[in-house]
Amino acid sequence: MTPILIHDLDDPRIAEYRSLKATNATRHLGHFVVEGERLVERLIASRFPVASVLVTDRHVEKLGTTLPEGAPVYVVPSDRIHDLVGYSFHRGAMACGIKLPPPDWRALWGAATGPLTFAVCPQVSNPENLGSIARLCDAFDVAGILAGPSCPDPLSRRVLRVSMGSALRVPIIVADDLLGLASELESGLGVAFLAAVADDGEPFGLVDPPRRLGLVLGDEDRGVDADWLRRCSRAITIPMPGKASSLNVSTAAAILLYHFTRRERA
Numbered sequence: 001m002t003p004i005l006i007h008d009l010d011d012p013r014i015a016e017y018r019s020l021k022a023t024n025a026t027r028h029l030g031h032f033v034v035e036g037e038r039l040v041e042r043l044i045a046s047r048f049p050v051a052s053v054l055v056t057d058r059h060v061e062k063l064g065t066t067l068p069e070g071a072p073v074y075v076v077p078s079d080r081i082h083d084l085v086g087y088s089f090h091r092g093a094m095a096c097g098i099k100l101p102p103p104d105w106r107a108l109w110g111a112a113t114g115p116l117t118f119a120v121c122p123q124v125s126n127p128e129n130l131g132s133i134a135r136l137c138d139a140f141d142v143a144g145i146l147a148g149p150s151c152p153d154p155l156s157r158r159v160l161r162v163s164m165g166s167a168l169r170v171p172i173i174v175a176d177d178l179l180g181l182a183s184e185l186e187s188g189l190g191v192a193f194l195a196a197v198a199d200d201g202e203p204f205g206l207v208d209p210p211r212r213l214g215l216v217l218g219d220e221d222r223g224v225d226a227d228w229l230r231r232c233s234r235a236i237t238i239p240m241p242g243k244a245s246s247l248n249v250s251t252a253a254a255i256l257l258y259h260f261t262r263r264e265r266a
Contacts, residue, residue: 003060003073009084014074016096017054019086020157030099032155034165036091042165044068049098056081059092071095097168099155105181108171109143109189116143116189116212117261122178122228123219124249127152131162132250133217138166140261145172146181146214179231182214193232195224196256198246201237209260217249 006014016031026032031051034043037059044050050071056078067073081089109116119137124130130152137145145154152159154172175181185191192210195201196217216232218224223246229235238247238255247255 003055003075005057005075009076009080013052013072014054014076014084016051017084017094026156027153032097032099032153032160033094033157034097034160034168035089035094035157036161037093039160039165040093040095042168043095043097046097046165046168048100048168051096051098053093053095055093097155103171103173105144105173105185106188112143112189115263116191117257118143118146118185118191118214119253119257120146120178120182120193120214120216121151122148122216122225123222124151124217126220127156127158128162129220129248129250130154131159131167133253134159134163134167134170134172136250136254136257137170138163140257142170142257142261145170146178146185147172147174148178149174149176179227182231185214193228195229195232195235196252197224197229197235197237199237201235203239204236204256204259207234207236209263213260215253215256215260217253220249 009018016033020033034040040053050068052071053067053073055073055075057075058078060073060075076084119133119142121130121133124133124147130147134145134154136142147154151174154167154174159167173181182193189212191212191214193214193216194207194209196215216224216228236256238252240247
């Protein structure tokens with residue numbers, strides 16, 4: 001593909017990259033944007049189609065060997081990229097991906113025969129926390145993330161940036177009725193759910209985890225709500241002998257997911 005030099009920042013071919021801070025609400029769009037050379041490469045390697053790539057004139061050669069076939073590559077002068085995207089941008093490359101229909105759990109895990117671990121996020125509201133959880137799931141080979149409708153769009157720029165592209169690899173199902181989906185996974189896959197709470201739970205190290213686990217992570221402010229506590233078979237906690245009353249949800253997820261996936265790695 002021969003790079004296409006863009007002279008006019010109002011060119012409709014680069015509309016997806018324009019004023020990105022003002023157009024970050026990607027949930028109802030059919031596309032999403034990734035930033036930086038590494039994320040561009042991870043988008044190209046992912047299951048998502050690449051609509052286009054945008055690079056600065058100083059960066060085009062760095063991506064030369066990884067550019068996707070059939071996707072246009074637009075080149076913008078490096079001293080004008082900030083005017084296009086609406087903020088100071090120094091990563092040199094961006095790409096626009098096409099969203100795909102949400103995955104079905106039966107196609108993803110219906111034929112699985114071994115242990116499975118899921119991170120369940122009914123109301124995690126901070127995109128940086130969701131991005132961190134996606135990266136943890138990628139690192140610990142967690143089967144997937146189950147998210148409620150109030151969670152950030154998993155393909156928003158902040159989630160993708162914090163996850164370092166892991167949100168492109170880890171299956172993430174956003175369900176309007178997440179409790180209903182939990183019931184389907186319980187009956188269809190034998191998943192049992194444990195709630196991670198700040199107090200009044202069993203120390204996690206003393207709990208024998210189910211073979212197929214759904215680890216329910218709470219809202220940043222209120223924790224796991226009452227409906228999910230009733231849905232879970234047990235509540236677990238991370239003992240904290242210090243003075244802090246709780247951990248950031250992604251920090252708690254790191255400790256618990258590492259602990260509960262060790263048996264799968266073993």
